[in-house]
Amino acid sequence: MAEHLLDVNQVTVRFGGLVALDRVDLHVEPGRTTAILGPNGAGKTTLFNAVAGVVHPTSGAISLDGRDITKALPSRRSRDGIARTFQITQPFVGLTVRENVMVSIVSRGVAMREARDEAAEYVSFVGLGPKMDEPARTLSTGQRKRLELARALATKPRLLLLDEVTGGVDRPSIPEILDLIRRLRDERGITIVVVEHNMEVLFGLADDAVFLNRGEVVVTGSMAEVAEHEAVRRIYLGDGDA
Ligand SMILES: Nc1ncnc2c1ncn2[C@@H]1O[C@H](COP(=O)(O)OP(=O)(O)O)[C@@H](O)[C@H]1O
Numbered sequence: 439m440a441e442h443l444l445d446v447n448q449v450t451v452r453f454g455g456l457v458a459l460d461r462v463d464l465h466v467e468p469g470r471t472t473a474i475l476g477p478n479g480a481g482k483t484t485l486f487n488a489v490a491g492v493v494h495p496t497s498g499a500i501s502l503d504g505r506d507i508t509k510a511l512p513s514r515r516s517r518d519g520i521a522r523t524f525q526i527t528q529p530f531v532g533l534t535v536r537e538n539v540m541v542s543i544v545s546r547g548v549a550m551r552e553a554r555d556e557a558a559e560y561v562s563f564v565g566l567g568p569k570m571d572e573p574a575r576t577l578s579t580g581q582r583k584r585l586e587l588a589r590a591l592a593t594k595p596r597l598l599l600l601d602e603v604t605g606g607v608d609r610p611s612i613p614e615i616l617d618l619i620r621r622l623r624d625e626r627g628i629t630i631v632v633v634e635h636n637m638e639v640l641f642g643l644a645d646d647a648v649f650l651n652r653g654e655v656v657v658t659g660s661m662a663e664v665a666e667h668e669a670v671r672r673i674y675l676g677d678g679d680a
Pocket residue numbers: 453456458476477478479480481482483484485
């Protein structure tokens with residue numbers, strides 16, 4: 439077995455003249471939770487897009503379990519155990535909560551009937567049981583984030599990429615979402631990479647961290663080490679825009 443579940447090696451992503459990621463390295467050990475820190479525009483979402491396979495590196499390589507997946511399609515990566523949630527949630531608004539989750543399950547080749555029951559488990563796990571048969575358009579921002587989580591879980595991931603999962607969520611609901619994320623790691627052994635701006639949240643969640651700025655890795659290490667770095671303190675503990 440490879441030592442790392444995910445290896446991002448010297449990945450550069452260019453959009454025309456813009457270098458969104460500049461020779462980025464990220465190494466994720468199985469069972470650990472890694473935080474990706476950085477101001478707006480740092481390249482955090484682009485990094486997730488590259489790992490999920492919806493954005494193609496200009497150079498560099500990405501491996502899962504030591505196997506190169508740099509050229510693999512997003513669907514292949516999903517079957518291999520990579521799932522992600524979106525910063526801007528994208529539910530099928532006309533479908534019910536359960537049906538949204540069924541879409542992810544059916545895409546694994548599971549039959550409809552079974553998918554209905556399995557979907558109910560994930561919907562309940564994320565605390566949306568009472569909303570099971572409501573259209574997704576009726577959900578609040580926090581509820582949409584939970585639905586995103588349920589849809590990601592429905593692909594049975596080993597590696598889960600969470601993009602600002604508490605963003606736009608009302609403060610009182612945040613601890614519950616964090617608790618869910620901790621349970622994913624502790625009860626289901628899912629390896630998590632999380633983009634999150636709230637430092638308090640991260641201290642209770644992340645083992646390791648990477649701080650990106652303008653597409654470059656500035657610091658990498660344990661969550662505590664990275665949080666101590668002056669560039670990180672300036673942005674997160676000062677009056678920066680994060
Ligand atoms: N599909 C794209 N096409 C062109 N530019 C993009 C695209 N996606 C992201 N960018 C640019 O890449 C940079 C990094 O963006 P992003 O990864 O979304 O940052 P973050 O998630 O850290 O806020 C930004 O300057 C953004 O405008």
